[in-house]
Amino acid sequence: RFYEGTVQDITERKQHEEKIRLLATVFASVADGILIAGPELFVQAANPAYIAMTAFEMEELVGQPLTLFHHGAHERSFIAGIWDTAAKTGRWQGEVTSFRRNGESFAASLAVTAVRAPNGVLEHYVLTIADISQRKYQEHQIRYQASFDRLTDLPNRWLVCERLEDAIARAQRAQTKVAVTFIDLNRFKQVNDTLGHQAGDELLKLVARRLRNCTRVADTVGRLGGDEFLVVAPDAADRAAGARLAEKILYSMSEPFLVHGQEIYCGGAIGIAFFPDDGDSADQLLRNADLAMYHAKRNPEHAFAFYDQGMREQTGFHLGMEADLRRAITHGEFELVYQPKVDLAERSIVGAEALIRWRHPTRGTVSPAEFIPFAEDTGMIWEIGAWTLYSAAQSLAEWIGQGLNVGVVSVNLSPRQFQDARLVGFVRSVIESAGIPPERLELELTEGAMIGDIEKAVAILNGLKDIGVKLSIDDFGTGYSSLAYLKRFPIDTLKIDRSFVRDIVKSSTDPAIVGTIVNLADSLGFATIAEGVETNEQAEMLKQQRCHQIQGYLISRPLAVEAFETFVRETMGEE
Numbered sequence: 033r034f035y036e037g038t039v040q041d042i043t044e045r046k047q048h049e050e051k052i053r054l055l056a057t058v059f060a061s062v063a064d065g066i067l068i069a070g071p072e073l074f075v076q077a078a079n080p081a082y083i084a085m086t087a088f089e090m091e092e093l094v095g096q097p098l099t100l101f102h103h104g105a106h107e108r109s110f111i112a113g114i115w116d117t118a119a120k121t122g123r124w125q126g127e128v129t130s131f132r133r134n135g136e137s138f139a140a141s142l143a144v145t146a147v148r149a150p151n152g153v154l155e156h157y158v159l160t161i162a163d164i165s166q167r168k169y170q171e172h173q174i175r176y177q178a179s180f181d182r183l184t185d186l187p188n189r190w191l192v193c194e195r196l197e198d199a200i201a202r203a204q205r206a207q208t209k210v211a212v213t214f215i216d217l218n219r220f221k222q223v224n225d226t227l228g229h230q231a232g233d234e235l236l237k238l239v240a241r242r243l244r245n246c247t248r249v250a251d252t253v254g255r256l257g258g259d260e261f262l263v264v265a266p267d268a269a270d271r272a273a274g275a276r277l278a279e280k281i282l283y284s285m286s287e288p289f290l291v292h293g294q295e296i297y298c299g300g301a302i303g304i305a306f307f308p309d310d311g312d313s314a315d316q317l318l319r320n321a322d323l324a325m326y327h328a329k330r331n332p333e334h335a336f337a338f339y340d341q342g343m344r345e346q347t348g349f350h351l352g353m354e355a356d357l358r359r360a361i362t363h364g365e366f367e368l369v370y371q372p373k374v375d376l377a378e379r380s381i382v383g384a385e386a387l388i389r390w391r392h393p394t395r396g397t398v399s400p401a402e403f404i405p406f407a408e409d410t411g412m413i414w415e416i417g418a419w420t421l422y423s424a425a426q427s428l429a430e431w432i433g434q435g436l437n438v439g440v441v442s443v444n445l446s447p448r449q450f451q452d453a454r455l456v457g458f459v460r461s462v463i464e465s466a467g468i469p470p471e472r473l474e475l476e477l478t479e480g481a482m483i484g485d486i487e488k489a490v491a492i493l494n495g496l497k498d499i500g501v502k503l504s505i506d507d508f509g510t511g512y513s514s515l516a517y518l519k520r521f522p523i524d525t526l527k528i529d530r531s532f533v534r535d536i537v538k539s540s541t542d543p544a545i546v547g548t549i550v551n552l553a554d555s556l557g558f559a560t561i562a563e564g565v566e567t568n569e570q571a572e573m574l575k576q577q578r579c580h581q582i583q584g585y586l587i588s589r590p591l592a593v594e595a596f597e598t599f600v601r602e603t604m605g606e607e
Contacts, residue, residue, distance in 0.1 A: 065161040071154045073098045073115070085163050087133040100159070102137040105129035118144040118157060130161065138165040181255040183233055184240035192254030192262050196314040199252075199266040200307050210307040211268035213277055214321035215243070215300045216329060220259035222447055223296060231291050235298060238289045246284040247277070261300075262318070271338060274304045278336035301329035302336035310339045329405065353406050356392065361415050365391050368423050369590035372599060373439070373561060373583040376575055381603055383439035383474065385583060386424040387590050388416070408448055417449045418458060425466035425473060427593060431600075432468060438600055440502060442474035447481035456495040463499065470500030476527065478506050490520050497522045504561075508549060519556055526553045528579065530564025537569045547577040554578075 059066055065082030069075050078093045101111055106128065118124040123145050130140040141162040147155050179191040187195065199210045217239065224232035236259065243253045243261060252264040265277055281302060288295035303325025311317040320339040328337040360366055370384040390398040407413040421443050428441045449455060463470050475496060481489075496503060504525035528549055536542045546562070553560045562574050565584030574582060591599055 063162075065159075065163075067093075067098065067100070067159040067161070069098045069157045069159065071156065073157075076156060082161060085161070086131070092133075098159075100128070100130055100142075100161075102129045102131040105137065114142075114144055115157075118146045119154060122146050127164070138163055139168040140164060184237055184255050186240050186244075186261075187252060187254040189254070189256045192252060192256070192264060193314045193318070195252045195254075196264045196317065199264055200312070200314065200317075202266065203307055206267075208266070209268045209270070209309070210317075211263075211265040211274040211277060212305045212307070212317045212321045213263040213265065213274070213281070214303040214305075214318070214325040215261040215263070215281065216302075216325050217259040217261075218299045218301065218329075220298060223291070223298065225451070227292065227294070227296075234291050235289055235296065238291070239285065239298070242284045243281065246280045262321075268306065271304075271306070274306065274338065275336070278302045278304060282335050299335070301325050303328055303339065304336060305339040353403065354410050354412075357403060357407060357410070357412050357416070360390055360392070361412070361419065365393070366416070366419060366423075367391060367592070368420065368427065369592055370427075370438075370441070370596040371583055371590040372588050372596070372603075373442075373581060374587050374603075375581050376571060377580045381437070381439050381600055382581055383442060384596065385442045385444075385476070385590075386420065386427075387444075388420050404446070408446055411448075413446050413448050414452060414454075417446055420444075421459070422462050422466075425462045425468055428472060429466040429468050431597070432472070436597060436600055437604060438596075440472055440474045442476050442502075442504065444476045444506065445481065447478065450477055450481040450489075450492065456492065456499070459496060459501065460499050463501070471502060474502040474504055474524070476504050476506040479508065486520070490522075493522050518552075523556075523558055525559045525561055528560060528562040530562075530584075533562050533564045533570055533574070533584070536573045537567070543573060543577055546574065546579060550578050 059077075059079050062079065063081055065085045066077075066079040067075055067082060068077040075093045075096055075098050078088075078090060082088075082093075083090060114124045114126075123143070125143045126141075128140050128142045129137050130142075131137050141164050143160040145158045145160075147158060149155050179188060180186065181188045196210070196212065202208075203210045217235075220232065220235065223235055236255070239261065240253070240255065243263065247253055247263055248265070250266055252262075254262045254264070256262055263277065263281070265274075268274055268277075282299065285299050286297075288297050290296075303321045303323065305311060305317045305321035305324060307317055310320045324337045324339040328335060367389050368386045369389055370386055372381055373383040373385065374380065375382050388400055388404075390400075390403055392398050404413070404416075407416050424441050424443045428438070431438045445455075459475070463473065493503060502524040503522065504527050505521075505523055506527045507529040508526045526549060528546055532542050532545050532549075536546060550560050552558075559581065560579045561581040561583065562579050563583050565571055565574065565582040565586045567586060570584075571582060571586055574580075588599055
């Protein structure tokens with residue numbers, strides 16, 4: 033008895049089946065989308081990952097023409113090149129824009145592999161697709177954060193410098209100029225300190241918008257940090273073109289900014305440097321434009337300044353200014369001069385403004401326009417302001433003792449002094465130690481000093497009025513005036529700014545502005561005085577507008593103590 037049978041080696045078949053099963057598992061479970069298309073580009077199969085990625089139904093794909101690319105995203109020649117390359121070389125790989133069932137486009141990494149039969153006939157294409165939109169977004173965000181300021185959406189320092197280098201390279205080839213305009217905001221720190229950082233951020237956004245709107249498309253507007261901005265203007269013809277750009281910027285910023293419901297005036301100081309005149313690299317031009325801006329800021333009558341070589345020497349002085357200022361306080365290098373104030377109708381002295389001067393041991397007389405802003409920035413303004421107030425009070429006490437009728441002596445308060453919690457107590461102690469009638473001392477404040485917390489400002493002003501001193505608003509009409517708040521301030525005098533006086537004779541609007549201020553002051557019970565009066569014609573025009581109290585070079589320059597005493601005696605003698 034026996035059995036007969038056949039034995040067949042199916043190892044190869046089993047291995048083939050296992051390979052097919054493994055490929056099917058990979059096809060079904062891999063995270064990337066897979067499409068299989070025939071030579072005529074009809075879809076033969078799609079894996080679950082592709083279905084999940086695009087939200088298409090299987091029956092919408094299989095047997096249908098392959099539609100992989102988002103409409104209009106790629107040129108026909110680009111798409112044809114994919115199939116041509118895959119057919120010739122066996123593979124194409126790159127990034128494309130695909131789409132989902134709802135029409136939404138997405139960035140995709142695509143690999144196309146051509147599969148051929150042993151005889152070389154093309155059987156099908158295998159397409160592997162990965163959704164890289166999130167990665168592309170993250171890459172974009174990284175590039176954006178490295179190149180743009182997140183608050184204002186302007187190019188940051190790095191990108192501005194890169195564009196400036198490009199502009200320099202083009203200008204070298206074309207033999208043209210590049211203007212670099214450095215802008216630093218005025219009063220920004222005040223806004224931040226009094227209204228808060230959110231208000232400061234909002235102001236920076238509004239400034240950025242205005243700068244973009246007043247410059248050319250070819251110009252680059254960037255934020256360097258803090259309240260510093262830069263405009264790079266390629267193809268600048270000459271200095272006149274730079275001046276026109278600066279004037280456009282200043283004009284665009286002359287209108288108030290509406291921040292958290294409050295109107296804020298925030299101009300800027302501008303420095304301008306040119307390639308190739310003032311530097312041949314981005315770094316050098318930036319430093320020189322910054323230096324020119326610094327000089328514009330220290331000289332408020334010039335809103336913008338062009339760089340010149342002489343600025344370097346002065347900068348060396350400013351670098352050592354902090355140490356020099358501290359020495360000046362302890363070594364008695366400051367002195368006060370007094371500019372008389374007169375009443376035109378009564379032809380009498382009504383007072384004097386105490387003005388500080390710095391007798392530097394090597395530099396000579398240093399203008400307050402140079403060192404007061406620096407003292408504000410470094411926090412030394414309190415010590416300097418305290419010395420000024422104390423010295424003026426002591427001089428007033430001596431004049432009263434001599435029977436010299438100097439009227440009311442006024443002293444300027446800086447915004448930082450006004451905001452200091454020690455102010456009211458210090459003023460009281462100064463008056464008590466000098467033994468002067470408080471109504472003979474006047475404190476002059478700028479409108480900017482009272483920006484922000486109006487309730488706090490009113491409380492400080494009332495605290496000062498309780499002492500009995502007089503209060504005036506300096507430079508009236510150039511700052512943050514709000515009539516709604518002005519009527520709450522216990523002010524004695526509005527001081528009409530010299531900018532309205534300077535052109536009052538030839539201007540068609542300045543007389544009306546002065547008249548309006550006088551009428552406003554009358555209605556609120558304030559007196560008025562005009563500063564910067566230099567000619568008889570200006571004085572006569574002020575009298576016509578019913579402003580009778582004036583100070584300025586027409587009456588006298590600021591005088592040292594002895595010269596001021598002589599002036600007062602001579603004036604009293606004339607009476």
